[in-house]
Amino acid sequence: MDSRPSETQGTAQAxxxxxxxxxxxxxxxxxxxxxxxxxxxxxxxCGKRVEVATKRAEAKAxxxxxxxxxxxxxxxxxxxxxxxGTKVLTAGGEEKVFQQTFERVTGExxxxxxxxxxxxxxxxxxxxxxxSDKRIAFCSDFSYYLCPxxxxxxxxxxxxxLDQLRTVNPSANRWNPSxxxxxxxxxxxxxxxxxxxxxxxxxxxxxxxAPRLSQNN
Numbered sequence: 001m002d003s004r005p006s007e008t009q010g011t012a013q014a015x016x017x018x019x020x021x022x023x024x025x026x027x028x029x030x031x032x033x034x035x036x037x038x039x040x041x042x043x044x045x046c047g048k049r050v051e052v053a054t055k056r057a058e059a060k061a062x063x064x065x066x067x068x069x070x071x072x073x074x075x076x077x078x079x080x081x082x083x084x085g086t087k088v089l090t091a092g093g094e095e096k097v098f099q100q101t102f103e104r105v106t107g108e109x110x111x112x113x114x115x116x117x118x119x120x121x122x123x124x125x126x127x128x129x130x131x132s133d134k135r136i137a138f139c140s141d142f143s144y145y146l147c148p149x150x151x152x153x154x155x156x157x158x159x160x161x162l163d164q165l166r167t168v169n170p171s172a173n174r175w176n177p178s179x180x181x182x183x184x185x186x187x188x189x190x191x192x193x194x195x196x197x198x199x200x201x202x203x204x205x206x207x208x209x210a211p212r213l214s215q216n217n
Contacts, residue, residue, distance in 0.1 A: 004208075016190055018164075020157040021191065092204070098130050101139050102159060109136045113202045119193035125156050129194060131206055133213050136160045136184065160186055168207045182207060 095110040112131040117124035118138050118148045127140040132173050137160070143153035166187045173179035180200050184192045184207070 017188075018042060018158050018160050018186065018190055018192070020159060028063070035178040039106070098132070098137070101128075102137050105132075105134055107133050112202070112206045115198050116194050116203065118156070119195060120156065124195065126196070127156070129203070131210060133162075135162055136165065136207070136210060138192075159191070160184065162210055162213055163189070165211050168210070170204050 051217040088094055094113050098113070100111045110130060110132045114129045114131075115126075116129050116138075117126050118140070125140045126136055126142070130137045130139075136158075138156075138158040143155050164186045165184065167185045169183040169184075169185070171181045171183060179195075180197070181193055181195045182197070182200075182204055187189070194203075
């Protein structure tokens with residue numbers, strides 16, 4: 001299938017009940033101001049020299065490359081992954097980060113999390129997707145000026161309850177098969193395009209199984 005997100009298919013911000021904005025902490029800075037940026041630049045210069053020895057490793061490398069190249073710079077992508085890792089260590093695990101990032105739901109259990117990008121009208125936004133037994137959620141790694149006329153830095157969030165999920169559709173670029181997407185469509189017709197997964201196959205499998213979880217709850 002050769003469908004892919006276009007500018008008009010990017011997640012619409014207005015009148016979308018699944019899109020939320022969360023003010024960034026006062027100390028939040030852009031990725032270009034991060035004190036580790038210079039170190040990451042040096043790491044990125046070395047990253048492309050790494051050779052993989054097996055087809056499985058090559059596929060993984062392709063996924064990582066596609067994840068990194070969707071950011072304006074390798075520095076931003078690497079800082080996102082370092083930032084996420086720091087949050088997990090500081091909070092005491094991925095489930096703690098998930099609970100701190102999104103409003104808690106009684107009895108909810110986090111099942112999976114994946115680094116990826118969300119297609120928006122501003123372009124791909126790097127972040128983390130979370131799959132729990134009650135919802136699919138996404139939060140951007142960095143804060144952005146997303147609301148016209150509002151100078152506040154905001155985190156971009158998407159939350160889709162599993163009982164509102166209609167379909168999960170995989171797709172890929174015909175001319176570049178390694179460029180893969182996952183489209184999520186809600187029961188009321190809103191759609192979200194995710195791309196740049198480091199673990200695409202696992203994400204697709206678990207997203208496809210998500211509607212069954214809502215039937216069991």
